[in-house]
Amino acid sequence: MKLNYFIPQYEPSFDFYEKEAVNKYMENPGFMTEYKKTTEFEEQIASFLKVKHAIVVNNGTISLSLALIALGIKAGDKVLIPDLSMIATANAIKLIGAEPIFIDVGDDLILDWELAKKKLQKNKNIKAIIFVSLNGRGFNRLMWSLIWYCQENNIAIIEDAAQSFGSKNYEGISLGCRGSQIGSFSFSSPKLITTGQGGCLVTDNDKLAKGLRALKDFGRSSGGNDIHDSFGINCKFTELQAVIGLEQLKKVPYRILRKKEIFNLYKKELNGIVNFIETDLNYTVPWFIDIFVERRNELQNFLKENNIGTRAIYPPMHSQKCFDIKENFPKTEYYSSRGLWLPSSITLKDEEIIYICNKIKEFYGK
Numbered sequence: 616m617k618l619n620y621f622i623p624q625y626e627p628s629f630d631f632y633e634k635e636a637v638n639k640y641m642e643n644p645g646f647m648t649e650y651k652k653t654t655e656f657e658e659q660i661a662s663f664l665k666v667k668h669a670i671v672v673n674n675g676t677i678s679l680s681l682a683l684i685a686l687g688i689k690a691g692d693k694v695l696i697p698d699l700s701m702i703a704t705a706n707a708i709k710l711i712g713a714e715p716i717f718i719d720v721g722d723d724l725i726l727d728w729e730l731a732k733k734k735l736q737k738n739k740n741i742k743a744i745i746f747v748s749l750n751g752r753g754f755n756r757l758m759w760s761l762i763w764y765c766q767e768n769n770i771a772i773i774e775d776a777a778q779s780f781g782s783k784n785y786e787g788i789s790l791g792c793r794g795s796q797i798g799s800f801s802f803s804s805p806k807l808i809t810t811g812q813g814g815c816l817v818t819d820n821d822k823l824a825k826g827l828r829a830l831k832d833f834g835r836s837s838g839g840n841d842i843h844d845s846f847g848i849n850c851k852f853t854e855l856q857a858v859i860g861l862e863q864l865k866k867v868p869y870r871i872l873r874k875k876e877i878f879n880l881y882k883k884e885l886n887g888i889v890n891f892i893e894t895d896l897n898y899t900v901p902w903f904i905d906i907f908v909e910r911r912n913e914l915q916n917f918l919k920e921n922n923i924g925t926r927a928i929y930p931p932m933h934s935q936k937c938f939d940i941k942e943n944f945p946k947t948e949y950y951s952s953r954g955l956w957l958p959s960s961i962t963l964k965d966e967e968i969i970y971i972c973n974k975i976k977e978f979y980g981k
């Protein structure tokens with residue numbers, strides 16, 4: 616049996632409520648750029664994450680660049696990052712003229728804290744680290760050792776939590792809000808909630824928050840004036856996005872639940888046939904369903920023939936042509952060459968998951 620429509624690997628979800636909210640806003644649109652609705656969106660994010668400041672910006676790449684600048688990272692500085700991430704993590708560093716230094720991940724796909732600490736001890740030019748909470752798996756107990764080392768040695772710490780809105784660490788604290796000085800989220804189309812494009816920086820530090828707000832608005836000393844006490848560019852949000860974001864936020868509790876159900880059903884159906892990363896659903900919201908398989912590309916083609924969209928997990932960043940660094944990161948290479956994201960839309964139906972799993976079983980002759 617072959618499905619008569621295509622199941623995409625991911626598609627964002629909007630409904631009546633976003634439409635109504637946008638229509639209502641457009642009755643009296645004002646300046647459209649960020650204003651009261653944006654402030655409301657920021658306040659709700661801060662309250663959901665239980666963090667003091669949430670500052671929205673135009674995307675989750677520039678947010679990382681702004682975080683680096685706010686923490687004093689300059690052109691020529693080196694910044695340590697895991698080799699396994701979306702390319703934005705590395706390119707946000709390049710954008711400000713700094714240099715990404717790659718390091719391998721562990722079996723949880725998070726930067727290997729021991730390797731990272733050794734690298735920092737050997738290379739005193741590294742001025743910052745960005746650890747990436749990949750797919751809702753992030754900051755763990757062991758990482759304190761790395762965090763303390765960074766604090767003692769004045770190394771800036773940022774968390775790229777773009778994929779982890781709604782996920783928590785082992786203490787039940789929201790990812791993006793623990794261990795680092797600034798956490799960064801993305802609201803691009805595939806993320807748990809989306810405003811089309813969009814990003815958000817979070818911090819408990821008043822001074823950093825003030826610096827970030829100035830950075831995203833031309834370095835203005837206060838809203839709308841032309842007095843510039845510090846450097847800044849324009850990375851502001853729009854009210855239209857905030858209006859949509861506020862509706863998306865209301866759906867977060869359901870989405871968290873549904874993502875976990877989807878993960879559980881895939882796991883039950885594919886148990887013993889493909890590999891999963893150890894995932895504690897008490898804390899992790901599996902944003903994309905990630906499996907690790909042999910003959911990945913063949914499987915991908917087979918699924919595509921059967922109307923199932925998938926996406927290969929990121930290639931190791933160091934090996935991408937835009938970097939092309941000759942080094943080996945065995946774990947990143949292992950997981951990267953086997954990792955496959957299965958359909959993970961919030962609207963995915965149980966019957967569709969069963970169909971997908973049956974096709975995967977068929978491919979492996981199980």
Ligand SMILES: *Cc1c(COP(=O)(O)O)cnc(C)c1O
Nearest residue numbers: 674675676701703777778801803
């Ligand atoms: C999505 C993503 C980004 C980039 O966010 P944009 O909003 O698309 O710029 C950065 N880092 C990671 C890990 C991501 O998944």
